[in-house]
Amino acid sequence: MKPVLIVGSGISGLSTAFWLHKEEIPCEVIDVKDHPGGLIATEKTPFGPAEKAANGFMAAAEMCSLCDEIGVELASRKPARKNRYIFRKRPRKWPLSFRETLQFLKGIFLKIFRPSKFNEMLQGQTVEDWAEGRFGPSTVQWLVAPALQGIYAGNVRRMSASLVLKGLLEKRSRKGVNVRGTLAPKGGMGDLVTKLYDWLLKRGVSFRFSTSFDQIDSSKYSAVVIATSAFDLEKLHQVDSRIPRLQVEGLPLVTATLFFENENYHIDGFGCLFPQKEGFYGLGVLFNSSVFEGRVASKKASRSETWILGGAFRKDICRFSDDELLRQIQEDRKRLYQVEDVGKPLHMEVTRWPQALPHLNVDLEKQLSEMQVGRGVYMSGNYLGRIGLSQIVARNKMLALQIKKELS
Structure with missing residues (x-):
């Protein structure tokens, strides 16, 4: 079998290579940078580690399985981590008033007793519009908006409910997972990249750094996985028209x-x-x-x-x-x-x-709904609607299974 080419060695590319190897599909990885990891890195200072991007990841079956397989030792967690605050005149564990909480609970009751109605999202609907219809404007202002800006850094008045919330509302498998909440490698997030990269190298996965896609003959590969940033798609499209172009903010x-x-x-x-x-x-x-x-x-x-x-x-x-x-x-x-x-x-x-x-806004939602991907090309990246590392790893497991099915 011809190998699969993975373009990009960030967490999307590395985790795709991991799952492809687990499915016994050969693959090669290229990257224009001279090192793997993308945004994920840890600066070791004399005072302690400083993360350059993500500080941890959510406990989920696929992510925990990957960490166990590659030998990532997880940091011990402190009891105080359970205390999370939102500032409303002062730091508060719960920022809503009694009346606002009652309105919030109405939305929770809708989720429990009419889940299909609760989960319904219209095409082009913003997060603000969706959440206000279920919880009221105060919950959006003091709870939903700050929580999502902490994850996505976006504006709920423009963010797509479909792109942002569907992944959060999905039930995730917890098979084999005996912990909850946020986890992190003992030595920092950079250790996740290093361990995963080393694991892949030892199993024969080829990496070519400082190499652009236009230097590669893609006909030598059974498939191409585009695991780069969304901002690189325009250049890649100019090299291979099978790759869609997106205008991403x-x-x-x-x-x-x-x-x-x-x-x-x-x-x-x-x-x-x-x-x-x-x-x-x-x-x-x-x-x-x-x-x-x-x-x-x-x-x-x-x-x-x-x-x-x-x-x-x-x-x-x-x-x-x-x-x-x-x-x-x-x-x-x-x-x-x-x-x-x-x-x-x-x-x-x-x-x-x-x-x-x-920015996972409604304009990007529209572009993705109209996106056409050429035969033999597969897409992986946080612009598809899931930014959290655990969600990206889970999605790439499904992508590897899809590639295996279509290549067999």
């Missing part, structure tokens, strides 16, 4: 991981999200050292936070210098902790992604 993100020593103020929990109405500069903050063990070098720092900035509401975020970002973060920290003197961090690690995520 990119959302910029900045992650800033700060390390502190001996703070008298802090919040123990997973993190805190900031609704737009509250006027924070950031989208949210992760309290790394309250979630997983080993997120600070104990002799040098006692606390680590990762601030997430940018998205649909701050598209100029990547233009700001480190000093400007720190000033804005410190102002947000004063409001969050309700103190005037928040001190200076021991260290700050900043990563800028001018096009970190595709």
Whole structure:
């Protein structure tokens, strides 16, 4: 059998190669970059690890199976991780008033007693419109919008309900999974990439870095999997017309991981999200050292936070210098902790992604519904509607099974 060519060695490409190998389908991976991983990487600092993008992944059957297979040791989780906050005048575990909660419960009752009605989504319907119809505007403003901007960095007034919510509402298999919530490798997310890459190399999967698609004779392959960013599709289409072109709005993100020593103020929990109405500069903050063990070098720092900035509401975020970002973060920290003197961090690690995520808006939904993919080409990427790592890995398992069926 001719091998399958995978274009892109981010988590989409690597996990596709993993599942294809499990199905005994030979594959090769190319990437224009000189290393695997895409957005996923961990910077090891003297004060502790700093993630450049995702800080963890949801416990799901396919992801846990992959981690077990490649030998990823998971970080021990702290009890405080269960505390999640949304800011409404102050950090709150539940941001809705009593009356707003009653309206929210009406939506939950609809989900329980009329699930088909609850899950119904119209073509072109926005997240805001869908959620307001079930939970009311206050739930959207104080719960749905901040939660989704923390995941997708988008604007619920433009985000597609179908692209964003269908994956979240699907029941996921938990067979063989005895944990819940967010998991992460002990050594940081970069270890997931390293372990997966090494596992594939040892099993004969070929990688060619600093190699573009136009340097490859695709006729030598039984199929081509496009596992690149959505922003690369236009160039790839010019090389091979079987590959669809998409006009995708990119959302910029900045992650800033700060390390502190001996703070008298802090919040123990997973993190805190900031609704737009509250006027924070950031989208949210992760309290790394309250979630997983080993997120600070104990002799040098006692606390680590990762601030997430940018998205649909701050598209100029990547233009700001480190000093400007720190000033804005410190102002947000004063409001969050309700103190005037928040001190200076021991260290700050900043990563800028001018096009970190595709905006999963209704325009993209329309393009995907009309997208035509040529014979022998398969698509894998977060622009298809599932951004979470566990969802991407699960989708690529199904993709590998589809390829096996169609090639047999």
